[in-house]
Amino acid sequence: MSEVVSAEIQTTHIIDLARAGRRLDGRGIDDWRPVSVTPGYVKSADGSALVHVGDTTVLCGVKLEIGKPFPDTPNAGVLTTNAELIALSSPTFEPGPPQPEAIELSRVVDRSIRAAETIDLTKLCVTPSEKCWTCYVDIHCLDHAGNLIDAAQLAALGALTHATVPAQRFGVAEHDYPLDVSHFPVECTFVRLGDRIVADPTFEEETAGQGRLTVATDELGNVVAMQKGKIGAFSPDEVVETVERAFRHGDRLRNVVRGT
Amino acid sequence: MGKRLFASVMGYATWREPYVRVVPFAGRYSPKPHDVIVGIVQDVQKTFWLLDIDASRWAPLHTSGTSWEPGPGELDQFLRIGEAVLVAVENLDATGKIGVTMKGEGLGKLSGGTLATVSPAKIPRVIGKGGSMIHSITQLTGTQVAVGQNGRIWIEGSSEGILRVRECLRIIETEGQRSGLTERIEGFLRSTGPTDDTGPRMPPSADEDRPDRNGAREEPSGPDDAPDIPSNESHEGEGSWET
Numbered sequence: 001m002s003e004v005v006s007a008e009i010q011t012t013h014i015i016d017l018a019r020a021g022r023r024l025d026g027r028g029i030d031d032w033r034p035v036s037v038t039p040g041y042v043k044s045a046d047g048s049a050l051v052h053v054g055d056t057t058v059l060c061g062v063k064l065e066i067g068k069p070f071p072d073t074p075n076a077g078v079l080t081t082n083a084e085l086i087a088l089s090s091p092t093f094e095p096g097p098p099q100p101e102a103i104e105l106s107r108v109v110d111r112s113i114r115a116a117e118t119i120d121l122t123k124l125c126v127t128p129s130e131k132c133w134t135c136y137v138d139i140h141c142l143d144h145a146g147n148l149i150d151a152a153q154l155a156a157l158g159a160l161t162h163a164t165v166p167a168q169r170f171g172v173a174e175h176d177y178p179l180d181v182s183h184f185p186v187e188c189t190f191v192r193l194g195d196r197i198v199a200d201p202t203f204e205e206e207t208a209g210q211g212r213l214t215v216a217t218d219e220l221g222n223v224v225a226m227q228k229g230k231i232g233a234f235s236p237d238e239v240v241e242t243v244e245r246a247f248r249h250g251d252r253l254r255n256v257v258r259g260t
Numbered sequence: 261m262g263k264r265l266f267a268s269v270m271g272y273a274t275w276r277e278p279y280v281r282v283v284p285f286a287g288r289y290s291p292k293p294h295d296v297i298v299g300i301v302q303d304v305q306k307t308f309w310l311l312d313i314d315a316s317r318w319a320p321l322h323t324s325g326t327s328w329e330p331g332p333g334e335l336d337q338f339l340r341i342g343e344a345v346l347v348a349v350e351n352l353d354a355t356g357k358i359g360v361t362m363k364g365e366g367l368g369k370l371s372g373g374t375l376a377t378v379s380p381a382k383i384p385r386v387i388g389k390g391g392s393m394i395h396s397i398t399q400l401t402g403t404q405v406a407v408g409q410n411g412r413i414w415i416e417g418s419s420e421g422i423l424r425v426r427e428c429l430r431i432i433e434t435e436g437q438r439s440g441l442t443e444r445i446e447g448f449l450r451s452t453g454p455t456d457d458t459g460p461r462m463p464p465s466a467d468e469d470r471p472d473r474n475g476a477r478e479e480p481s482g483p484d485d486a487p488d489i490p491s492n493e494s495h496e497g498e499g500s501w502e503t
Contacts, residue, residue: 004312007300008342009414013374017419024426 004092011208018193024204025054030245032200037154037257039162047163047179049257051155053200055145057089060137060155062163064179066170067134069125077124077132081110083139083152090144090203108187108227109139109153112216116185116224118160123180126172133165135179146202149214149227153187158257185224186253187216188246192232197242199249206230213239215246219254271381289315289380289410291358295349296367298375298408299360304336311345314380314410315358321347325361344370346406346414370406373416376426378433380411385436386429393442397428400449424449 014024021029033054042048047062067078083106087095113119124133137159139152161181167173191201191209201209211232216225223243228234234242267273271284291297291313299311299319308320323330325347328338339345346367347360362368378386386407387394398405401424403417415425428445435441 005300005302005342007344007375009344009370009373010375011342013419013422020419022419022423024423026423026427 006204006207010204014205014208015194018196018198021196023198023202025202029196030199032249033202035154035253035256037158037259039158039259045159046166047159047161049155049158049162051151051158053147053151053154054202055143056147056151057141057143058148058151058155059140059142060152060159061140062159062179063136063138064163064165065134065136066126066131066172069129069132071129073121074129075125076121077119078134079110079114079119079121079137080134081106081113081137081139081156083109083141085141085144085148089141093141093144104227104229105141105148105152106139108149108214108225109137109156111227112153112185112187112225113137113156113160116183116216116218116222118157118181118183118185120180120182131172135160144203146204146206147189147200150187150189150200153185153216154253154257157184157186161257183218183220184254184257185216185218186250186257187214187225188249188253189214190242190245191230192234197234197238199245213242215243217243217247217250219251221247284381286379286381289313291315291319291349291352292409293349293351295409296407297347297349297360297410298370298406298412298414299345299347301339301341301343301345304339304341306332306335309335309339311347311360313347313358313360314377314412317356317358319347319349319358319360321345321360321362325350325359325363327363339369344375344412344414346370346408366406370414373404373414374422376413376415376429378411378413378429380409382433382436383407383409383411385432385441386413388442393432393445396442396446397425397449400446401425401428424452 017023018029036052038050040048041050041059042061045061046064049060051058069076070078083102085093085099085102087093119135124135126132137156139156141148160179163179164176165179166176168176188199189201190197190199190213191205192211193205193208198205206212209230211234212229213234214227215223218224265280267282269282269284269287271282274281297313299313299321301309302312302318303310308322310318311321313319323335330338345362347362348364348367349358350361351359385393394405394407401417401421403415403421403425405425406414413429415422428449431445431448432441
């Protein structure tokens with residue numbers, strides 16, 4: 001039952017509502033569900049964050065270990081992002097090796113963090129070509145009620161923002177110190193429903209959606225990453241409009257993550 | 261036999277010697293014969309359609325269970341993938357195979373309207389004692405509703421009416437354990453009554469929606485309120501300890 005066809009009358013209804021500027025849960029076209037970020041949720045991790053976007057729940061943990069730099073980047077640390085879509089979180093997820101959805105999720109989150117230079121990887125280098133910090137960003141989906149990408153990215157950013165480098169434990173420095181986060185990229189996902197483009201889609205809206213666009217923005221006003229998903233198209237004007245909306249939401253969500 | 265009994269699910273227990281009954285608070289739908297349920301066509305085969313009924317497995321609907329007589333390979337002219345149908349559980353065999361039929365009063369293809377979902381455990385609350393809850397909801401919102409025991413509910417009416425029914429279902433789902441639910445739903449609907457797309461309306465003007473309902477009924481396969489009746493019967497016991 002990994003792929004269940006949803007009822008046509010249901011998707012038609014969602015699209016009809018969107019045409020009138022309305023949504024099933026009463027939100028407006030550009031409204032997000034309530035967002036909460038709880039940093040430091042897992043005490044045993046070097047950094048962690050639990051994120052709720054409506055009913056969607058994502059937990060992200062950051063682990064820092066001493067490893068060896070890649071031969072082609074001897075002066076940089078290593079950043080690895082992984083996403084786990086546990087079967088408990090949605091009837092559409094199966095146990096077993098990662099499904100394409102999980103791979104896309106981890107790569108899209110990774111891309112925004114890497115492209116925005118959220119962490120200056122050269123600062124994670126301890127001894128060139130020999131010793132560096134390896135930063136593992138592990139994303140776990142606990143409840144999938146739509147818009148996993150944005151929730152996962154917020155969780156990853158939240159976990160990194162409040163992470164500690166365990167330098168003492170690894171005997172690299174005398175004291176642990178906070179991980180240096182230089183930029184704050186935030187992703188915003190939109191889904192096309194008929195001629196309208198809605199922000200923060202629910203699971204039902206994602207299923208009914210005719211094209212999905214994710215825009216990652218940073219606090220300097222740069223678009224740092226994008227991802228297009230599902231079957232469907234966006235006109236150039238729509239892309240521009242979507243980017244503007246992503247900045248508006250991004251600025252608000254950045255404050256939520258930074259706790260200001 | 262030990263001295264203690266343990267339920268395998270968390271729920272509301274009633275003890276009537278020599279039986280113990282546990283009504284689960286939540287859980288996947290487990291089919292029972294004569295249940296009226298909403299299925300969604302997932303696949304079309306040579307002689308049957310496969311329906312997702314939100315149970316542990318898909319249920320085949322054979323052409324013999326319908327009033328149609330499609331020739332070989334003609335099944336998708338009657339029902340296509342993604343279409344919703346109101347069917348009844350006919351039989352369950354020892355292997356867990358679920359036989360469903362579309363022959364029966366009010367059963368058939370669901371065209372128009374939309375679907376909402378609640379936990380199957382909350383369906384007795386949605387129907388109410390003797391159908392009182394569902395009657396109030398349909399009357400006060402001017403909609404037509406078919407309740408499937410598998411937690412899927414078909415709603416037809418104005419888009420405002422549909423959204424109000426969904427709000428009712430959300431209230432039932434979150435506050436289903438408390439008493440006086442029907443009164444609270446009625447109160448909610450009356451208090452929010454005159455907010456319609458078409459402007460202010462008094463409750464009696466629900467009659468204006470009647471033509472729509474009749475219109476839907478005239479469709480050959482359009483279901484009416486009939487599906488509520490078998491549902492009440494099969495769950496009367498559960499309804500009696502609430503409300």
